[in-house]
Amino acid sequence: xxxxxxxxxxxxxxxxxxxxxxxxxxxxxxxxxxxxxxxxxxxxxxxxxxxxxxxxxxxxxxxxxxxxxxxxxxxxxxxxxxxxxxxxxxxxxxxxxxxxxxxxxxxxxxxxxxxxxxxxxxxxxxxxxxxxxxxxxxxxxxxxxxxxxxxxxxxxxxxxxxxxxxxxxxxxxxxxxxxxxxxxxxxxxxxxxxxxxxxxxxxxxxxxxxxxxxxxxxxxxxxxxxxxxxxxxxxxxxxxxxxxxxxxxxxxxxxxxxxxxxxxxxxxxxxxxxxxxxxxxxxxxxxxxxxxxxxxxxx
Numbered sequence: 500x501x502x503x504x505x506x507x508x509x510x511x512x513x514x515x516x517x518x519x520x521x522x523x524x525x526x527x528x529x530x531x532x533x534x535x536x537x538x539x540x541x542x543x544x545x546x547x548x549x550x551x552x553x554x555x556x557x558x559x560x561x562x563x564x565x566x567x568x569x570x571x572x573x574x575x576x577x578x579x580x581x582x583x584x585x586x587x588x589x590x591x592x593x594x595x596x597x598x599x600x601x602x603x604x605x606x607x608x609x610x611x612x613x614x615x616x617x618x619x620x621x622x623x624x625x626x627x628x629x630x631x632x633x634x635x636x637x638x639x640x641x642x643x644x645x646x647x648x649x650x651x652x653x654x655x656x657x658x659x660x661x662x663x664x665x666x667x668x669x670x671x672x673x674x675x676x677x678x679x680x681x682x683x684x685x686x687x688x689x690x691x692x693x694x695x696x697x698x699x700x701x702x703x704x705x706x707x708x709x710x711x712x713x714x715x716x717x718x719x720x721x722x723x724x725x726x727x728x729x730x731x732x733x734x735x736x737x738x739x740x741x742x743x744x745x746x747x748x749x750x751x752x753x754x755x756x757x758x759x760x761x762x763x764x765x766x767x768x769x770x771x772x773x774x775x776x777x778x779x780x781x782x783x784x785x786x787x788x789x790x791x792x793x794x795x796x797x798x
Contacts, residue, residue: 510599510643514672516576521598523573526565527590536591550584599643600660606668607661614662615679617655625680626687626740628653630757633679637757640673686737690730691758697728701759705752715749 510517527535531542543559544551551559553574560570577589615625622628632649633641641649643663650659666678677684691701698704708716708724716724718738725734743754 509596510602511672513576514667514670516572517598518602518670519569519572520576520593520596521602522569523565524593524596524598525603527593530563534594536587536594540587540590544587550582550586552584553578556585601643601663601667604658604660604664606664607658608665610658610662611665613657614650614653614655614659614666617653618649618679621653623745624740624742625683626676627743627745629676629679629683630743633674634676634757637760639675639761641675642673646674683740686732686740687758688761688763689732690737691761692763693730693732694758695763697730701756702752705755715751717749721750 508517509520524535527539531538543556543563545559551574553571556574557567557570560573561567574585577585577592579589580586618628618632619625622631629641630637632652633645635645646663646666647659649655650662655662663674666674668678675684676687694701694704698707704724705716707728708720710720721738722734725732725737738750741750741755744751
């Protein structure tokens with residue numbers, strides 16, 4: 500329930516499967532109209548058994564120009580009774596479903612870039628725009644409904660569904676700051692990981708940086724703390740990205756506390772995997788060098 504509506508939809512439960520269901524509904528509507536379940540089933544249930552196996556359902560759909568692998572997936576998805584068969588009322592469920600526009604849209608990379616530019620034009624920085632209109636709950640995720648609202652706020656009049664499909668390339672049903680600006684996301688995530696390891700969280704880090712107890716951190720305090728505690732990133736660029744009010748001189752806690760809500764598990768797993776791979780490669784290289792030395796000694 501990404502939009503907090505109190506209900507879960509196909510696209511929230513399984514975005515990739517919902518794309519196939521949306522394509523099936525479009526195909527069925529074009530052939531039999533908006534109330535397609537009854538005429539569709541009447542036509543494909545040639546033995547009048549009132550139900551079709553996945554294979555028979557797929558075969559009849561293929562005979563009417565719908566792809567077999569997708570038809571089989573549709574049948575399995577609609578079989579809520581788990582009886583390995585499809586019935587008319589299973590298909591009827593799709594008549595009441597209104598797929599969001601992005602499910603049937605084509606990824607539009609230019610529209611995605613235009614959206615990024617509109618966001619940048621209005622807020623001056625991707626992180627600021629991300630927090631202001633895309634990720635208001637600080638979850639580092641933005642769903643389709645939030646994206647549409649953001650498009651209105653920044654007066655983006657381009658291909659909204661196409662921009663969304665380009666940004667949500669993996670059809671996860673949501674995007675993060677990484678899809679909007681990978682560099683800004685990497686800077687924020689690196690800082691978040693460093694803060695968690697060095698201080699235990701953003702709140703503790705902010706207290707340590709606020710040396711004059713003014714409830715705000717100046718750029719000088721920020722830079723000094725980062726250097727003193729060993730932060731290796733671009734301090735100036737990071738400070739600018741965290742500066743949500745655009746005053747360029749101080750940070751308030753409310754401007755940085757959002758990072759405490761970010762989930763770092765994927766990044767930690769990635770870092771662990773990369774370190775593990777380097778260790779394996781290093782071990783392989785060492786073993787290979789040892790064999791070469793042994794071969795030279797044998798000569």
